[in-house]
Amino acid sequence: MPEIFIDDQRFEFEGNPKVLQFVLDQGLELPFFCYHPSLSIPANCRQCFVEAGTPVFNRETNSYELDENGDRVIRWFPKLMTSCSLEATDGMVIKTHRSSEKVARGQKDTLEFILINHPLDCPICDQAGECPLQIQTYKYGPEGSRFEHKKVHKPKRVQLGPNVVLDAERCINCTRCVRFTDEISKSKQLSIVSRGDKNYPLTAPGTEFDDPYSLNTVDICPVGALTSTDFRFKARVWEMNQTPGIDMTGSKGTNIDLWVRNNLVMRITPRYNPDVNDHWMPDEARKDYRRINENRISRPSIKLDGEQVKTSWNNAMLTFNEETGKVKPSEILVIGSPHASVEDNYVLSKFFNRLGVSDVHFANDIEKGRGDDFLITDDRAPNANGCRFLGFTEHDPAALGKAVSASGVKMVVILGDDLIGRGAFPAEAVQGKFTVFMGTNNCDTSNAANLVVPITCSAEHAASYINEAGRIQRTIPAKETVYTSRRLNLEMSLGRLDHFATKFDNWESDDNKVDCIPAWEFLIRLVQETGGDLTYTSSREIMDEIASAIDTFSGVSFERMDDEYGIPLKKENQPQGKTV
Amino acid sequence: MEKFEFNKAERDHIEKIIARYPDSQSAVMPVLWMAQEKFGHVEPDVQKLVAKTLDLPEAHVYGVASFYTQYYKEKMGKYVLDVCTCLSCQVCGGYDMLHYIEEKLGIKAGETTEDGMFSIQSVECLGACGYAPMMQITNDIYVNHLDKAKVDKVIETLKQGKMPEFEPIPMRVAEKS
Numbered sequence A: 001m002p003e004i005f006i007d008d009q010r011f012e013f014e015g016n017p018k019v020l021q022f023v024l025d026q027g028l029e030l031p032f033f034c035y036h037p038s039l040s041i042p043a044n045c046r047q048c049f050v051e052a053g054t055p056v057f058n059r060e061t062n063s064y065e066l067d068e069n070g071d072r073v074i075r076w077f078p079k080l081m082t083s084c085s086l087e088a089t090d091g092m093v094i095k096t097h098r099s100s101e102k103v104a105r106g107q108k109d110t111l112e113f114i115l116i117n118h119p120l121d122c123p124i125c126d127q128a129g130e131c132p133l134q135i136q137t138y139k140y141g142p143e144g145s146r147f148e149h150k151k152v153h154k155p156k157r158v159q160l161g162p163n164v165v166l167d168a169e170r171c172i173n174c175t176r177c178v179r180f181t182d183e184i185s186k187s188k189q190l191s192i193v194s195r196g197d198k199n200y201p202l203t204a205p206g207t208e209f210d211d212p213y214s215l216n217t218v219d220i221c222p223v224g225a226l227t228s229t230d231f232r233f234k235a236r237v238w239e240m241n242q243t244p245g246i247d248m249t250g251s252k253g254t255n256i257d258l259w260v261r262n263n264l265v266m267r268i269t270p271r272y273n274p275d276v277n278d279h280w281m282p283d284e285a286r287k288d289y290r291r292i293n294e295n296r297i298s299r300p301s302i303k304l305d306g307e308q309v310k311t312s313w314n315n316a317m318l319t320f321n322e323e324t325g326k327v328k329p330s331e332i333l334v335i336g337s338p339h340a341s342v343e344d345n346y347v348l349s350k351f352f353n354r355l356g357v358s359d360v361h362f363a364n365d366i367e368k369g370r371g372d373d374f375l376i377t378d379d380r381a382p383n384a385n386g387c388r389f390l391g392f393t394e395h396d397p398a399a400l401g402k403a404v405s406a407s408g409v410k411m412v413v414i415l416g417d418d419l420i421g422r423g424a425f426p427a428e429a430v431q432g433k434f435t436v437f438m439g440t441n442n443c444d445t446s447n448a449a450n451l452v453v454p455i456t457c458s459a460e461h462a463a464s465y466i467n468e469a470g471r472i473q474r475t476i477p478a479k480e481t482v483y484t485s486r487r488l489n490l491e492m493s494l495g496r497l498d499h500f501a502t503k504f505d506n507w508e509s510d511d512n513k514v515d516c517i518p519a520w521e522f523l524i525r526l527v528q529e530t531g532g533d534l535t536y537t538s539s540r541e542i543m544d545e546i547a548s549a550i551d552t553f554s555g556v557s558f559e560r561m562d563d564e565y566g567i568p569l570k571k572e573n574q575p576q577g578k579t580v
Numbered sequence B: 001m002e003k004f005e006f007n008k009a010e011r012d013h014i015e016k017i018i019a020r021y022p023d024s025q026s027a028v029m030p031v032l033w034m035a036q037e038k039f040g041h042v043e044p045d046v047q048k049l050v051a052k053t054l055d056l057p058e059a060h061v062y063g064v065a066s067f068y069t070q071y072y073k074e075k076m077g078k079y080v081l082d083v084c085t086c087l088s089c090q091v092c093g094g095y096d097m098l099h100y101i102e103e104k105l106g107i108k109a110g111e112t113t114e115d116g117m118f119s120i121q122s123v124e125c126l127g128a129c130g131y132a133p134m135m136q137i138t139n140d141i142y143v144n145h146l147d148k149a150k151v152d153k154v155i156e157t158l159k160q161g162k163m164p165e166f167e168p169i170p171m172r173v174a175e176k177s
């Protein structure tokens, strides 16, 4: 196998990797700005310099030439090379800053140039703390600048489009943003304009940067030149903790990170998954943090004289058990949800099977024409396939509305889906039927329900969702509820503030913790209330049971999902869901 | 608002330009030139026309047009004084010349006199570093070795509606060794 020597260490490689990517893949560090693994390589920042050479091959003897010590003679490239664009070849010798003074000096001098006109406004810059320029200057840069003249001034606070603000002075002209719109989102809305020390990216005159994926440029901008209109100045990076999750606004299953401070999700950014969304996500999906933070149902409530009145968990369970006792199984309509997790849906169906209700229904949530060929889907729900693979009966919303209105139905149980709000049926359809809504946010359906049970949302529980391609992926709790604690649940992340905060600090409060539990937990408590035998202590355990009980899920586990970027469920095992 | 269009003959000519290159993107510069010759400038609407004609993103055409001071992104005066303030000219007094001209005409670089006669631009190297400081007039004649007296004379000439004469550049012949 071809070999390459990096700082005197031998590595083998396959294919035609570029030196920078290969070095990074070995877990070694090399500073760089303009390179991005999913974009073309312009090699314009010059920060990734290395010394490179190739062994001298003697065609006559058909062997490498050796020096007097018996070492290969190396023909060095005369200048430092940009490792991002340099293809590895067999026998190549690379020196990074770890073994070459010249490279260390090159990196330092490049940084000094880049910083000539860069403002020193890190204390008020959103990028500070996650800024490659800041980090690399700290590690590889010069201590000061020899440039004593006035810095070039460029436009600041340019609203490029609805979601992105540009500070041109901070831009280092790496062209990542331009390449993103050219190569990934294909809107081609950005271009570097003007010349020399005056240039920066901009849209054509009279147009705006309204690309539905525009915020990805904010993620990949290696400095604070592009910032998010929405997130700007809301939180410092080091105040938040970061937890992997799955996007809930579509069926693509886009992998995301939730950034939480004091139990509020401050922002959502994409998380790399080569099989689903690469490094990207749509702008719209980033706004989903509001659903997680705002207008949440906290504490159960029951409807008294047409008003929702808060009640205790005990009373909620009593009421639920009482009402199910009043009706025949055939009179209960159980509605699962493409917006809820596999585990919640599974336990819902298992719970009602025990009561003798054999069918669980769900309404798909499809908006024709919403999707594109990239990450936005017509399907607005993250887990329709989860419902299908559990064998639920799928309906169009209107058809489900008819089923709800049927006179034989005396009790309606709805899991996490604002069916009334999304027009499946009007509130009148459930009048006179005891309606239970297990949901996350106040909505038309919770208003109409007789009993409202607050349940955890994707940001508060560990649970699985199956995307449109049949890939099962899971979330990790990012936000505490009244009943969970990041110090006790070792799966939850602890940020700096979480580490050091006490109850008496003003940056930590209980205000943002919702009084809710996972839907499955509510259901098994109901069973235990009546002395039943349904016992799970975690969603992990539920998934283990699903994996052994249902063919489609065989071999699935949280561990595997974590290790393998989610698991594609085997096509041949996937059932064709019943459709009505 | 004026409407900008290429006529049939011009479109045919553009086709020929495109045919010279592997893709239409490479034809941006000559087509921008054509447009500027026709309309006297490449304002945003003209850039749009070029983008549409070549089927290119508007941002790209804008990027190219804004790179070169030779493309006029707005209506300019009859004479555009492109004063070089790049390195060689700068060290030889380029900025002094620029500021002198600004004072003389009562406008700043990037502006046009009210009578529409003169515009001033501060531009990057025009490749005549050996004759610094220098300026170019309306993408045409180079005026080299500028000093105040020479500037006065050139502006007088231009006010009379005449271009200054072409200055043959003294060639320094390498001495034989």
Ligand code: SF4
Pocket: A170, A171, A172, A173, A174, A175, A176, A177, A178, A201, A217, A220, A221, A222, A223, A225, A226
């Ligand atoms: S705005 Fe950011 S991503 Fe775009 S060119 Fe400048 S530094 Fe690079």
Ligand code: FES
Pocket: A032, A033, A034, A035, A042, A043, A044, A045, A046, A047, A048, A049, A082, A083, A084, A085
């Ligand atoms: S990363 Fe190699 S030149 Fe920018």
Ligand code: FES
Pocket: B084, B085, B086, B087, B088, B089, B090, B124, B125, B126, B127, B128, B129, B132, B134
């Ligand atoms: S610097 Fe002025 S012509 Fe080169």
